[in-house]
Amino acid sequence: MTKKVVVTGATGRTGSLVVKKLQSQSQEFEVLGFARSEEKIKQIFGSTDGFEIGDILNKNDLFRTFKGCQALVILTSAVPQMQPPIQEGEKPEFYFIENGNPEQVDWIGQKNQIDVAKEVGIEHIVLVGSMGVTNKNHFLNTIGNGNILIWKSKAEKYLMESGIDYTIIRAGGLLDQPDGCRELIVGTNDTLLISPPNNIRPSIPRGDVANTVIEALKQPNARNKAFDIISKPEEDSQAVITSDWETLFAQITQT
Numbered sequence: 727m728t729k730k731v732v733v734t735g736a737t738g739r740t741g742s743l744v745v746k747k748l749q750s751q752s753q754e755f756e757v758l759g760f761a762r763s764e765e766k767i768k769q770i771f772g773s774t775d776g777f778e779i780g781d782i783l784n785k786n787d788l789f790r791t792f793k794g795c796q797a798l799v800i801l802t803s804a805v806p807q808m809q810p811p812i813q814e815g816e817k818p819e820f821y822f823i824e825n826g827n828p829e830q831v832d833w834i835g836q837k838n839q840i841d842v843a844k845e846v847g848i849e850h851i852v853l854v855g856s857m858g859v860t861n862k863n864h865f866l867n868t869i870g871n872g873n874i875l876i877w878k879s880k881a882e883k884y885l886m887e888s889g890i891d892y893t894i895i896r897a898g899g900l901l902d903q904p905d906g907c908r909e910l911i912v913g914t915n916d917t918l919l920i921s922p923p924n925n926i927r928p929s930i931p932r933g934d935v936a937n938t939v940i941e942a943l944k945q946p947n948a949r950n951k952a953f954d955i956i957s958k959p960e961e962d963s964q965a966v967i968t969s970d971w972e973t974l975f976a977q978i979t980q981t
Contacts, residue, residue, distance in 0.1 A: 728752070728753070728754060728755055728756045729754065729755055729756070729796050729797060729943065730755075730756045730757075730758065730794060730795045730796050730797070730800050731748060731756070731757050731758070731795065731796070731798070731799060731943060732753050732757075732758045732759075732760055732791055732792055732795045732797075732799070733745050733748070733757060733758070733759050733760065733795045733798075733799040733801060734760045734761075734782060734798070734799070734800055734801060734802050735760075735761070735800070735801035735802035735803065736759030736760055736761045736767070736777065736801070737759075737761040737762075737763060737766040737767055737770055738801055738802075738803070739834050739900075739902075739932060740801055740854065740900065740932045740935055740936060741759075741761075741801035741802075742770050742771075742840070743932055743933055743935075743936040744799060744936045744939050744940070745757055745759045745771070747936050747937070747940055748940060749776070749917055751940070751968045753859070755940075755943070757776065757898070758776060758777070758778060758791065758795065759771075759776060759777040759778070760777070760779075760780060760782075760788075760791050760918075761779065762779065762780070762781055763779075764779050767779070769860060769902060777793040778790065781825075782802055782831070782835035782836075782838055782839055783825060783830060783834065783835055783838065785838055785841070785842055788838060788839060788842040788843075788844055789846065792839075792842050792843055792846045792848060793828045793846050794846075795803070795846070795848055796848065796849050796850070797840065797848060797849065797850045797851070797852070797943055798839065798843045798848050798850070798851045798852070799851075799852045799939055799943075800836055800839055800851060800852070800853045800854065800918075801854050802831055802832075802835055802836065802839075803824070803831060803832060803874075803878075804826055804827055804828040804830070804831040804832050804872060804874055804877075805822075806821070806822060806823055806870045806872065807820065807821055807822065807823060808820055809821055812843065815981060819870075820869045820870040821870050822870050822872060823960075827872055828872040828873060828874040828876075828877040828878075829871070829872075829873075829877050832874060832877040832878045832881055833877040833878075833880050834970065836853070836878075836881035836885075837881060837884055839851075840881075840884060840885050840888050840890070843890060844888055844889070844890055847883065848890065849890070849891060850891045850892070850893070850942060850943070850949065851885060851888075851891070851892050851893075852892070852893045852894075852895065852939050852942050853881070853882065853885055853892065853893070853894045853895070853921050854895050854897060854935065854939060855878050855881075855882060855894060855895065855896045855897070856874075856875060856896055856897060857880060857896045857897065857898050857916055857918065857919045857928065857954045857956075858875050858916060858919060859875045859876075859878055859879040859882065859896065859916070860879075860915055860916045862875075862876060867873065882894050882952065884979065886952065886981060891949045891950055892949070892950060892952075893942040893948045893949060893950075893951055894951070894952035894953070894981075895935065895938055895939065895942065895952045895953065895955060896938055896952070896953065896955070897930055897935045897954075897955055897956075898918065898919070898927075898928040898929045898930045898954065898956035898957075899927070899928060899929035899930070900929070900930065900931075900932050900935065901929050901930065901931045901932065902931070902932060903931045903933075903938070903960070904931065904933065904938065904960075905932070905933025905934040905937055906934070906967070907960055907967060908930075908931065908934060908957040908958055908959070908960050908962075908965060908967060908968070909957065909958040909962070909965035909966050909967060909968055910930070910934060910938070910955055910956070910957050910958075910968040910974060911923065911955070911956050911957065911958065912953045912954065912955050912974060912978055913953065913954045913955075913956075913979055914919040914952070914953055914954060914973075914978065914979075915954075916954060917954070918954050918956050919954070922956065924955070926958055926959060926962075927959075928956045930955060930956050931957065931959040934955075934957055934968075938955060941971040941975075942956070942975070944971075945971055945972055945975050947972060947975045948971075948975040950980045951975065951978045951979070951980055951981060952981045953978045
């Protein structure tokens with residue numbers, strides 16, 4: 727029997743990878759994508775088949791989409807827009823579109839998703855977040871004065887207290903590089919950001935984040951855990967490409 731999974735933020739750069747990888751595993755998963763823009767869905771996927779169009783700030787849209795699903799993958803996130811500098815040499819400024827700031831998207835929108843998921847009986851939520859949530863002074867919080875990591879942290883806490891099984895994946899810096907060819911490293915509470923092993927860059931290919939999401943949907947020992955994840959460089963001769971996901975998730979204690 728296939729597991730029906732809804733993926734929100736399905737047209738994002740990581741979200742679209744998750745949808746495509748789930749679509750390629752149709753014997754195990756039936757995937758339903760959720761996004762705001764019909765045009766963007768068609769641009770990325772060719773058609774709107776297997777998608778629902780709606781807004782995470784509208785609970786009716788979420789109820790319509792989430793009913794009948796067993797799992798939810800949350801990949802929605804506020805995206806800052808750059809305002810070019812007026813004069814040469816000045817730093818660019820950032821802003822968020824209307825109804826698209828971190829409080830609305832990363833807190834209210836994620837809270838809406840968790841509330842609706844609980845009401846319709848979704849059994850497992852995989853939330854993709856970001857490393858740095860333990861540091862209120864992290865530079866990401868200064869972008870557009872959005873405090874994005876603060877709102878993300880609040881949503882994580884709400885999920886952990888919701889009573890629904892969860893997996894919270896806090897990714898390092900996202901790379902647009904090939905996946906499936908690196909050793910992945912997990913940690914907690916930003917230790918990999920503060921003191922990365924062997925001073926490696928705390929980053930990870932988007933595709934490896936997507937792979938982690940899909941394995942979290944499969945592996946029972948990924949449930950009720952929140953963790954950071956980065957990768958060793960592809961050229962690291964000592965690295966062992968991650969393939970044993972059960973062992974990787976076993977390194978993380980339940981939260």
